[in-house]
Amino acid sequence: MEPGWLLWGAAVLLLLLHVLAELSPAVGFVLRLGWYCLLCVLGSLLAVPACLLLNGGRTVRNMRIIKNIVKAFKYFFGLKFEVKGLENFEVEGPAIVVSNHQSILDMMGLMEVLPDNCVQVGKKELLYTGIVGLIMYLGGVIFINRKSTTSAKMVMSEVAKTMVAENVKVWVYPEGTRNCTGDFLPFKKGAFHLAIQAQVPVIPVVYSSFTSFYNPKTKLFTSGKIKVEILPPIETKGLTSDDVSDLTDRCYHTMRETFFVLSGRPSPSEQWGPDQPDVWCGTALLV
Ligand SMILES: CCCCCCCCCCCCCCC(=O)SCCNC(=O)CCNC(=O)[C@H](O)C(C)(C)COP(=O)(O)OP(=O)(O)OC[C@H]1O[C@@H](n2cnc3c(N)ncnc32)[C@H](O)[C@@H]1OP(=O)(O)O
Numbered sequence: 001m002e003p004g005w006l007l008w009g010a011a012v013l014l015l016l017l018h019v020l021a022e023l024s025p026a027v028g029f030v031l032r033l034g035w036y037c038l039l040c041v042l043g044s045l046l047a048v049p050a051c052l053l054l055n056g057g058r059t060v061r062n063m064r065i066i067k068n069i070v071k072a073f074k075y076f077f078g079l080k081f082e083v084k085g086l087e088n089f090e091v092e093g094p095a096i097v098v099s100n101h102q103s104i105l106d107m108m109g110l111m112e113v114l115p116d117n118c119v120q121v122g123k124k125e126l127l128y129t130g131i132v133g134l135i136m137y138l139g140g141v142i143f144i145n146r147k148s149t150t151s152a153k154m155v156m157s158e159v160a161k162t163m164v165a166e167n168v169k170v171w172v173y174p175e176g177t178r179n180c181t182g183d184f185l186p187f188k189k190g191a192f193h194l195a196i197q198a199q200v201p202v203i204p205v206v207y208s209s210f211t212s213f214y215n216p217k218t219k220l221f222t223s224g225k226i227k228v229e230i231l232p233p234i235e236t237k238g239l240t241s242d243d244v245s246d247l248t249d250r251c252y253h254t255m256r257e258t259f260f261v262l263s264g265r266p267s268p269s270e271q272w273g274p275d276q277p278d279v280w281c282g283t284a285l286l287v
């Protein structure tokens with residue numbers, strides 16, 4: 001077939017998809033989420049050779065390449081980021097970064113602010129997402145088995161040693177799973193054990209609620225603005241394992257307060273909790 005016909009075919013298909021998306025929000029939602037996954041695959045196809053050629057294999061330096069590719073994704077979805085407090089990343093040496101986790105779309109917000117020499121902790125199932133898993137591996141993502149607390153704790157303890165030796169920051173989602181209920185899930189303590197074991201600061205990062213532009217339950221996915229705030233580091237020097245719970249609570253409360261401010265909602269009472277606990281937050285492939 002001639003290239004001219006192929007181009008016409010692609011243009012007609014795109015127009016058709018656009019009309020379908022306009023007619024039905026549910027179709028629009030699936031198409032936009034599908035387009036996001038396709039972008040992740042295409043971005044990985046571009047990033048894998050670049051990482052191998054420029055850096056030779058698995059290294060945190062590859063995150064720079066991945067970051068530059070993913071930062072372009074927001075333009076396809078009409079998403080805008082408003083970032084405050086980037087200077088709080090400028091701590092000497094390693095640190096634990098903790099942030100809220102609402103959806104697979106978080107990868108765009110992550111790459112928007114990701115500091116140099118920073119790897120993420122992810123569930124091991126992500127390694128099996130083909131080329132996307134491969135790029136995560138090359139970027140230095142630390143994979144944990146959430147089904148085995150012992151194994152996850154062992155990996156985290158190893159990370160506590162290497163992050164100091166190699167001067168790396170580690171990004172953890174302390175909710176441990178995606179959550180787009182418009183509130184926070186209770187924090188798991190792994191990140192805070194890690195910070196105290198390594199005696200490094202915790203840097204909280206908060207993203208405003210996605211619910212005004214993204215809601216899998218109502219099949220909403222439109223353009224929107226995301227406010228991001230990087231909070232001042234919380235020191236852990238001198239803290240011991242007895243302080244893990246206090247540190248976890250302190251981060252949880254500070255971040256949750258900030259979340260409601262950034263999301264333009266009134267400050268919650270202590271009783272306020274997720275209103276849609278069973279909400280599905282991503283694609284079935286990533287369960
Ligand atoms: C071009 C496009 C390509 C795109 C590429 C983009 C690349 C970027 C990739 C980004 C990937 C992001 C992936 C995000 C995720 O996958 S989130 C899911 C995985 N992450 C987490 O789960 C982290 C948070 N979880 C924890 O910290 C947990 O605590 C964990 C360590 C995993 C253990 O969990 P669990 O088994 O559920 O146990 P508990 O949390 O209940 O803990 C049990 C008791 O153990 C104590 N504990 C925990 N950790 C430790 C530790 N390190 N040392 C000692 N003790 C520990 C904990 O306190 C509990 O005891 P108590 O109840 O307090 O007595």
Ligand SMILES: CCCCCCCC/C=C\CCCCCCCC(=O)OC[C@@H](O)COP(=O)(O)O
Nearest residue numbers: 037040103104107128129130132177178286287
């Ligand atoms: C050969 C296998 C082929 C599989 C192809 C899969 C293609 C997938 C394509 C794109 C996926 C985009 C992935 C972006 C990164 C998302 C990271 C993420 O957000 O993971 C979710 C995890 O934090 C928590 O998981 P749960 O909420 O507990 O569940």
